[in-house]
Amino acid sequence: MPWKLEAWNPEYALPERVGGEDEGSGLEDIKTHYEGNWTARTPARRQPDDWPIMYLVDGRQRVDAQIADSRGHRALLATVIAGAVLRDGAGIRPIGEPLKEHILLHSADLEEPLPPGLSHYRPIQAPRSDPASLRARVTEQMRRLEARLANELTDDPLSGQSPDGPVHRADDPPSGQSPGGPVHRAGGLVIVDGQIFPGEVPYKAPGQILGYTKTQAATYLGPEEQALLHTLKPYQRTPIFSIPGYALNRRVDVFSWYVRLPLEPSAPFYGGAALLRVETPTQEPAEASKLADLSVSLFCTLASSPARDPRAPQNLIPIGGLEQWLGRHLGHGEVIRRRIVQALFA
Secondary structure (H helix, E strand, C coil), X not given: CCCEECCCCHHHCCCCCXXXXXXXXXXXXXXXXXXXXXXXXXXXXXXXXXXXXXXXXXXXXXXXXXXXXXXCCEEEEEEEEEEEEEEECCEEEECCCCEEEEEEEECCCCCCCCCHHHCCCEEEECCCCCHHHHHHHHHHHHHHHHHHHHHHHHCCCCCCCCCCCCCEECCCCCCCCCCCCCCCCCCCEEEEEECCCCCCCCCCCHHHEEEXXXXXXXXXXXXXXXXXXXXXXCCCECCCEEECHHHHCCCXXXXXXXXXXXXXXXXXXXXXXXXXXXXXXXXXXXXXXXXXXXHHHHHHHHCCCCCCCCCCCCCCXXXXXXXXXXXXXXXXXXXXXXXXXXXXXX
16 A cells, blocks of 8 residues: 555644745835824724625635655645634625635655545645645635635626635535535625735735735834824724835735724733734725725724633634634544544555
């Protein structure tokens, strides 16, 4: 039998350290002049009845197993999934079915096919075979699914077709049957949990897309501009600034800003505990300013609380529900691992 299973269960993280994100070079090219003086902005609040239709998009990933071929080349079996909830006048609810993909990440030419029970894992070659690099590719594939879904939601009706092969809706029905769940046409504002990353095709409506970063591990601003972050009050934002794509090792330029969320109780937490960094791929400063003003009302109203979510207030209430919904479609890791063992030793 050519393929062997690593004894280390990937649910306990990989043996080697996985590197961090949000790192890059070129931050000296960030521009902050678009809205005049660098002072806090307090936009007029927009009530939920006055909000646009919104789609909130998130993804999840899981390393199902770490395996090796007969020559000792490591590979990862992984599953990535992306889905969305719709927020409109009728409330918040999941839409359609999530996109789901099973992938085999490897660095060498595949001379030994996977056994039949694992043939649904699509091979993707990575430049390196160390676990950190392979794990980074898992995240990249998840972000591509998120970008594809965001593009669909701002352009065409939801579709299960993929230009890249076997990306499919989770729990796809047999051929000839319609997928379960409502199918919605596009046109609203799309909010992605995480940074904005490019997909296989450019964004068709960049002015309808927002991404947000919950943790502020990197510093993008100079000391004077950065100082404003610690003086922001709830429902305030910084002016917008531009970040070139190469500064974040990605192929898309964005406008960005920080928003201070309400946090109750606030006394036990440090000043940056309620900050979000928001961004949009639009290239129009005026459009970015309008989105920045709108984002203050959206994110501050949808913010959770520490009593409800340990990642609050940055983990928005609809995203928390979306994560649980995606987890049900992702399946239980231990069950998947047992099936992998059965397929390898059949």
